[in-house]
Amino acid sequence: MTTSVTNQDALQLVVAVHRLVRSLRQSASVRRLQPTQLLVLAELAAQGPMRIGEIAVRALCSQPTATTVVTGLESSGLVRREADPADGRATIVELTGAGRDTIVSLAHGEAELLCERLSRLSDEERDHVRSVTPLLRRLADPPRAR
Known part of the structure; x- marks a missing residue:
């Protein structure tokens, strides 16, 4: 049985994911970063050093925006x-030691908060969230050229 997804279904998922991420970031008591800055640090942590053009592709922003973000991160000592x-x-x-520490601290702080929130769910609901995680990862990856 194939179930189609409507634009309204997709919109509701987008809003829910944004609200979840925003609430985790606002509650975290760690260094504040703009969403694109955080994304650039996360990509550098996961993929290693890269050129600005690749950062722009991975962060889903323009090359001038990526340059501005990198300049800000560089002036904060988080990248070089x-x-x-x-x-x-x-x-x-590439990430500096401070950049790596920042992304790890942010990730752990947000993960701890999410873990606390997940503990309020039933066992069945937690299992359901765990089962959806790989699908969300796949949806987060940009489409590959064919």
């Missing part, structure tokens, strides 16, 4: 730019 060994004209961006 290095010459790209493969192309001396280009630079790569």
Whole structure:
């Protein structure tokens, strides 16, 4: 049996996910970062050093926005730019120790808060949330070119 998803269903999911993430971030008692800054740090932590163009693709923003975000993170000591060994004209961006500590601290703080909220659910509801996590990860990945 195939069930179609309406735009309203999708909108409700988008709103719920945004509200959840926003409530976790507002409640966390750690360093405040803009959503794009957090996304850039998370991508660098997960994927390793990369060029600004790749950061823009992964953070789903324009290259000028990625440059601005990286400049702000760099001035805060969370990332640094290095010459790209493969192309001396280009630079790569990498996390600093402070950047890695920040992303880990944010992730742990938000995870602790979410764990507390999940504990209020029934066993069946928690199992359901766990089963949906891999699907949400797949939906979060940008579509690949065919």
